[in-house]
Amino acid sequence: MTGALVALDVAxxxxxxxxxxxxxxxxxxxxxxxxxxxxxLQSSPLDTVLAPLYWILDVWSGAVGxxxxxxxxxxxxxxxxxxxxxxxxCIGVMAPLxxxxxxxxxxxxxxxxxxxxxxxxxAVGLFLNAVIDLGVTPYLTAVVVAMIAALCIELISExxxxxxxxxxxxxxxxxxxxxxxxxxxxxxxxxxxVDQYLxxxxxxxxxxxxxxxxxxxAIIVTVVAVTRNQLLYVTFDETAAEVSGIPVDWxxxxxxxxxxxxxxxxxxIMGVILVAAMLVVPVAGASQVARSFDxxxxxxxxxxxxxxxxxxxxxxxxxxxxxxxxVLVAVAIYVVAVAVGKLQTVLGEEGTPEMGSIDxxxxxxxxx
Amino acid sequence: xxxxxxxxxxxxxxxxTTTDANVDGATESVIEVSNVDFGYTATxxxxxxxxxxxxxxxxxxxxxxxxxxxxxxxxMLGLLEPDTGSVRLFGEPADRFDDGERIGYVAQHASSSxxxxxxxxxxxxxxxxxxxxxxxxxxxxxxxxDRALETVGMSAFADRRVTQLSGGQRQRAFIARALAGEAxxxxxxxxxxxVDAESVEAFYDLLESLNDEGITxxxxxxxxxxxxxxxxxxxxxxxxxxxxGPTDEFVDSDALVRTFGTAATAVGESR
Numbered sequence: 001m002t003g004a005l006v007a008l009d010v011a012x013x014x015x016x017x018x019x020x021x022x023x024x025x026x027x028x029x030x031x032x033x034x035x036x037x038x039x040x041l042q043s044s045p046l047d048t049v050l051a052p053l054y055w056i057l058d059v060w061s062g063a064v065g066x067x068x069x070x071x072x073x074x075x076x077x078x079x080x081x082x083x084x085x086x087x088x089x090c091i092g093v094m095a096p097l098x099x100x101x102x103x104x105x106x107x108x109x110x111x112x113x114x115x116x117x118x119x120x121x122x123a124v125g126l127f128l129n130a131v132i133d134l135g136v137t138p139y140l141t142a143v144v145v146a147m148i149a150a151l152c153i154e155l156i157s158e159x160x161x162x163x164x165x166x167x168x169x170x171x172x173x174x175x176x177x178x179x180x181x182x183x184x185x186x187x188x189x190x191x192x193x194v195d196q197y198l199x200x201x202x203x204x205x206x207x208x209x210x211x212x213x214x215x216x217x218a219i220i221v222t223v224v225a226v227t228r229n230q231l232l233y234v235t236f237d238e239t240a241a242e243v244s245g246i247p248v249d250w251x252x253x254x255x256x257x258x259x260x261x262x263x264x265x266x267x268x269i270m271g272v273i274l275v276a277a278m279l280v281v282p283v284a285g286a287s288q289v290a291r292s293f294d295x296x297x298x299x300x301x302x303x304x305x306x307x308x309x310x311x312x313x314x315x316x317x318x319x320x321x322x323x324x325x326x327v328l329v330a331v332a333i334y335v336v337a338v339a340v341g342k343l344q345t346v347l348g349e350e351g352t353p354e355m356g357s358i359d360x361x362x363x364x365x366x367x368x
Numbered sequence: 369x370x371x372x373x374x375x376x377x378x379x380x381x382x383x384x385t386t387t388d389a390n391v392d393g394a395t396e397s398v399i400e401v402s403n404v405d406f407g408y409t410a411t412x413x414x415x416x417x418x419x420x421x422x423x424x425x426x427x428x429x430x431x432x433x434x435x436x437x438x439x440x441x442x443x444m445l446g447l448l449e450p451d452t453g454s455v456r457l458f459g460e461p462a463d464r465f466d467d468g469e470r471i472g473y474v475a476q477h478a479s480s481s482x483x484x485x486x487x488x489x490x491x492x493x494x495x496x497x498x499x500x501x502x503x504x505x506x507x508x509x510x511x512x513x514d515r516a517l518e519t520v521g522m523s524a525f526a527d528r529r530v531t532q533l534s535g536g537q538r539q540r541a542f543i544a545r546a547l548a549g550e551a552x553x554x555x556x557x558x559x560x561x562x563v564d565a566e567s568v569e570a571f572y573d574l575l576e577s578l579n580d581e582g583i584t585x586x587x588x589x590x591x592x593x594x595x596x597x598x599x600x601x602x603x604x605x606x607x608x609x610x611x612x613g614p615t616d617e618f619v620d621s622d623a624l625v626r627t628f629g630t631a632a633t634a635v636g637e638s639r
Contacts, residue, residue: 104484229497236484236494239475243445244498244549245468287485291529296485355537356521357570 046136046208053211060086075316083210084202084269084322088308090217091266091278096286096300097224098262099279101235101255103287110256111276113153113168114146114263117175119272121145121264122197123182130186137209138197139264143216146260149175154256158249200271200323202312209268216265220258227254232293269312270323277327278304285334288341303333396423397456398553398584399444404453406443413439415608417453421586423552426579428587428599428615432628435606437588441557444586445473458552469498472546474539474556488533488541489526492516495548516547519574535562543571547578554578557588572598592628 047054061082068076075081102108124145125138149171156167183194196204224231233241234251242248259279266275286300311326318325399421407413414436421427431437442448443455446462455462458470472495495516496509505513517523520540530538539559546554554575560568572594579585589595595602595615602618604611604627611623618624 226502229494229500229502232490233494233497236486236491237475239447240473240494240545242447243468243471243473243555244494245466246497247466287483290485291527292487293485293490355525356518356523 046140050208050211050215053214054207056214057083057086057207057210075313080203080205081312081316083205083207084312085309087205087210087213087265087269088312088326089305090213091262091269092305092308093301094217094220094262095266095278096282096304097297098220098255098258099283100286100297100300101231102259103280103283104235108280109165109168109276110150110153111259111263111279113172113175114150114256114260115267115272115275116172116179117149118142118146118260118264118267119179119197120149120175120182121179122194122267122272123179123186126194127182127186137206137212139209139212139268142264142267143212143261145175146264147257150256150260151253154253158252196271197267198272199321200267200269200274202269202315202322205268213265213268216261220261223254223258227251231255269308270326271321274323274327277330278307281327281330281334282307285330285337288334288337289344303337304330307333397421398423398425398458399462399586400454400456400459401440401444402454404443404450404455406439406448406450412451413607414443414605417443417605417609419603419609419612421584423584424579424582426576426585426587426598426600427603428589428595428601429603429605430589430592430595431605431610433590435627437590437605438557440605441555441586441588445471445555469549470552472549472551472554474542474546474554474559483531486530487527488522488530488544489513489517491530491541492544492548495545495550498549512550513548516544519547520544521570536564536567539563540567540571543574551583553584553586555586555588558590559587560591560594568594592624 061079064076064082064085067073076085099108099111102110119142121142121144122138125134125136125141128134128141129136129138153168153171160167195201230241230246230251231254233244233246234248234255238248241251262279263275266278270278282300282304283296285303286296290296290299307326307330311329312322314320314329315322315325397420399419401417401419404417405412405415417440419440429437429440439448443450444457444462446455446457446465449463457465458467460467492513493505493509496505496513500506500509514523514526517526520543522537522540522544525533525537525541530541533541539562543556543559546556556575560571563571575585575587576598587595587599589599596619599615601613602611602615603609604618604623606627610627611618611621613621
């Protein structure tokens, strides 16, 4: 990738290592403690709106509990795991769904930039909760801030006529700087660790944030289902799409907004730092083995689900941070996909079919 | 809706637009460029261009590299906005024109994503998108897609990944996409770059037969011999219009020498 972003990534890697060594509270340990957030957040006015979704969560929880009883799998016994698995499954669908429309336009890093601005959104949410006792999950403020940032990136690129890695790097660092500043200013009143937002955490997926995620999931899947033709055309050939009357700028705006939603939704488990991987890695794997676009979409979702489920399971039993394990599993799957892809080309060396001649008489036109 | 119905609807729509154009006092111009100046920076790329292309014409725009051919095409399609002057497409200002199903567009080098997993049939399918909007492609649409594939001789490649095709095959796929759109106006920007010689000949025959059936063809072309053999009318461009008229007159005129230099005269004389 480009120089500006590589420098950032290296710096971030060191920050990550530093934070990991000091972070003695592993996911599995915190997992066994009850989560106090639920009790606090249940009183929020948002909860009345989300009430039907809590019902869905209850039904889901019951179903998974039943599976746990039948199979005796310890991992499925806890309430927080029920929510984490549901969130993971949703991420496994929506991240590659949006990622497909980003990766093939060389926009893979936009997810990273948005994740960092979402971190600023989390800081704003924590700040508001501490100061005016808003009682809203910080993920909601993260959605709002990330979507505004997404729109800004898109508008900048429309004015300058290019997705510019420098401007993306600036947005990325601004978001992260704003987040750390807000949190440090507010540190006296805050007991909440930001680790869960940076690295993700299975055990802190509250009912409220799971419900918010379900809303995001529904929006994303619906919008992609409705506009799939236009998104495909714009992704594949922007100029031809514009000639054919598709308002390309509007679809670009829609894609970055949806990206912001996915990023925030996936942040709960993946964390700010690793969330972009879910947008990119399964899609990259799928494009190695798939032939058609529809097939690629399907395969990328399957690969992502596999990574999420295996990753959550392994991280639970190994007592590791879920986000990291999920990404490692996804990358392992990607490597396998590359190998399979190569094998396909070698084995499937399809004979070249006879190219037909251009058939002048058969030319069909609107007037025939 | 059967293809015949679709055709008649398209026909009646076309007539409707013509009537509107006449009401506006305009001619039957598909593209109307008047006194257009445009430059990406302060230096103009094209200057004082006035060209009008009527329904059913077969027009080639020629000119040396950097003569503003592609810029003029982008202006005509409304992808760029002129600094001064006006461009009208089917009677509407080009930059606000959004009836995309009337235009088929084949780009110079497929500007499309190179690594994307997508089959030839899925590319041709995109030609139907302006017709179906948010809906699904119905059986009739798929029939048109398959017929377009057959027309360009790519049926056997329908399920191949576009990334595995040769330049010529890929260009055929994009032409099929333009055909599947059933457009009134075909705009082609050096469509035969990288296409094998025998396909090029067949391709120009195809354009001619499409033109015979009433489709307006606008060809941006670098290959002069192709132009002089096939187009009815030539617009010779080098920043400004050097020649605009029937192909025969273009071959005899001095516009060729003035824009391309002496090297190009051989093409004219060989005819």
